[in-house]
Amino acid sequence: MTSAADCLIADIGATHARFSRFVDHGQPAEVVVLATIGFADATALVAAAMKALSLDRLDAACFAVAGPVVNDRVEVTNGELVFDATALEQTFTCPVRLVNDFVALATAIPMLEHFEVIGGDVEAGRRRGVKAVLGPGSGLGMSVLLPEGATGWRVLASEGGHTDLAPGNHLEQELLSLLMTEYGTVCWETVLSGPGLVRLHQQVCRLWGLPIESLTAEEISRRGVNADDPVCHQTLEMFFGLLGAAAGNLALMVRAEAGVYIGGGIVPSLAEFARSSPLRRRFEERAELAHLMKKIPLLLILDSYPGLVGAAACLNG
Numbered sequence: 001m002t003s004a005a006d007c008l009i010a011d012i013g014a015t016h017a018r019f020s021r022f023v024d025h026g027q028p029a030e031v032v033v034l035a036t037i038g039f040a041d042a043t044a045l046v047a048a049a050m051k052a053l054s055l056d057r058l059d060a061a062c063f064a065v066a067g068p069v070v071n072d073r074v075e076v077t078n079g080e081l082v083f084d085a086t087a088l089e090q091t092f093t094c095p096v097r098l099v100n101d102f103v104a105l106a107t108a109i110p111m112l113e114h115f116e117v118i119g120g121d122v123e124a125g126r127r128r129g130v131k132a133v134l135g136p137g138s139g140l141g142m143s144v145l146l147p148e149g150a151t152g153w154r155v156l157a158s159e160g161g162h163t164d165l166a167p168g169n170h171l172e173q174e175l176l177s178l179l180m181t182e183y184g185t186v187c188w189e190t191v192l193s194g195p196g197l198v199r200l201h202q203q204v205c206r207l208w209g210l211p212i213e214s215l216t217a218e219e220i221s222r223r224g225v226n227a228d229d230p231v232c233h234q235t236l237e238m239f240f241g242l243l244g245a246a247a248g249n250l251a252l253m254v255r256a257e258a259g260v261y262i263g264g265g266i267v268p269s270l271a272e273f274a275r276s277s278p279l280r281r282r283f284e285e286r287a288e289l290a291h292l293m294k295k296i297p298l299l300l301i302l303d304s305y306p307g308l309v310g311a312a313a314c315l316n317g
Contacts, residue, residue, distance in 0.1 A: 006055070006060075007022035007059055007060045007315060008046070008049065008053070008058055008060075008061040009312050009315055010049065010062070010063045010308070011101060011310075012045075012063055012064065012065045012076065012083075013066040013079075013101065013137055013138045013139075013265075014036060014037075014066055014076050014077065014078040014079035015035070015037070015138045015265075016034070016036060016265075017033070017045060018032070018307065018308055019053060021053060022060075022312055028305050028308045031305055031308065032052040034048060034049060037079070042081050042083045042084070045081065046061075058094040059094055060094050060097075060315060061092065061094060061095070061096045061097070061315070062098075062312070062315035063083055063088075063096070063098055063099075064101040064310060065083050065100065066078070066139060067100065067101075068159055069157075072084070072085035072098055073098070074100070077138075077139050078195070099310075099314050100141075100143070102134075102135070102141035102157070103310070104311045105143065105307055106131070106143040107155055107314055108306045109153075110153060111309055112301060112303045113303060114302040114303045115261075115301060116268075117298070118279065118300065119284075119294075119298060120295055121296070122297055124257060124258055124295060125259040125297045127257075127258045128258070129147065129256075130144065130145070130147070130255055130257060131144070131256055131259050131260070131261060132144055132251055132259075132261070133145065133261045133263065134247060134260070134261075134262060134264075135263035135266075135267060136189075136192045136194070136197075136265075136266045137193065137264040137266060138193060138194055138195070138265075139189050140160075140188050140189040140192045140264075142250060143155055143156060143158050144254050160188070160246075160250060161188050161192070162188070162189055163187060164188075165179075165187055165188050165191065166249070168241070168242075168245050168282060171207070171238070172238070172241075175200070175207070178203045178206055178207070179191070179199070179203060188246045191239065191242055192242055192243055192246060193266075194265070195217070197220055197221070197239055197266070198217055198220065200238060200239055201213075201231070201232065204231055204234055204235045205231060210231065213231075215232070220232045220236070221236065221269075225272075236270075236273065236277070237278060240267075240273070240274060240279040240282075241281075241282045243262070243279055244277075244278060244279040244283040247260050247279075247283050247298065248286060248293060251283070251293065252293075256296060259296060259298070259299050260296060260298050260299070261299045261300075261301055262299065262300050262301065263300075263301040267300060271300050271302070279298065283296075
């Protein structure tokens with residue numbers, strides 16, 4: 001690694017892209033946030049970030065992108081930008097590493113400090129065991145963190161957000177039927193994401209026999225945190241119940257006894273609501289294995305820009 005001032009890290013989603021200069025083992029000092037949808041291609045986005053950060057050249061870069069990385073190339077899921085490491089290296093004349101955004105988030109977990117723990121054994125989150133990571137944002141990301149050797153970690157990428165939605169009660173079964181009629185295939189990401197929250201609200205309106213009110217995910221969240229707007233409130237309750245079910249499924253699949261970490265752009269900002277929501281109850285509802293689930297902590301990631309912390313670690317690793 002050369003100078004930190006000449007290296008660029010980024011956490012790039014379908015809605016926003018966050019850029020910063022490389023910082024070794026620390027929080028990014030200056031972060032530039034750009035609207036991803038405002039750029040025609042990845043090169044233009046990176047060039048705009050460099051200009052905003054007063055970077056004339058690069059010695060290296062690591063971009064954590066919301067999508068599966070295949071042969072050093074990644075298309076932003078739910079977006080239009082395509083990142084090709086070879087093309088970016090030729091344009092910016094430096095090594096470029098591409099990683100999935102939730103691979104970066106999982107990589108950051110051992111370096112993060114601020115969590116909201118919801119149930120389970122708090123000490124389990126500090127142990128060197130399998131940890132699962134998921135979080136709704138523009139989509140639903142997932143990954144797994146495995147202990148490797150005495151002090152190291154290994155990250156497994158996942159696209160589990162695109163597995164089939166599994167309803168856990170009669171109301172969710174009705175919801176699934178409505179969603180299948182409108183969208184065909186329905187996965188967890190269909191409802192557990194920003195656009196998914198909007199879809200969920202629309203279907204709750206239909207279940208209640210009400211006209212569909214056009215609301216953004218932010219408006220639904222704001223109006224749903226108390227009972228003043230009962231439709232938005234039930235929408236949030238269902239959202240967190242489904243998230244608890246998805247988190248429980250992931251925890252069982254990988255035996256994540258050292259904790260399930262929830263990040264993304266939606267849930268950490270609703271930490272207080274999450275505590276009283278069905279999140280924890282649905283996480284633990286696992287029939288014969290409920291006793292195992294009760295020990296596993298759910299931890300909301302509250303650190304600022306954890307994806308950038310992970311991208312920096314991937315660049316330095």
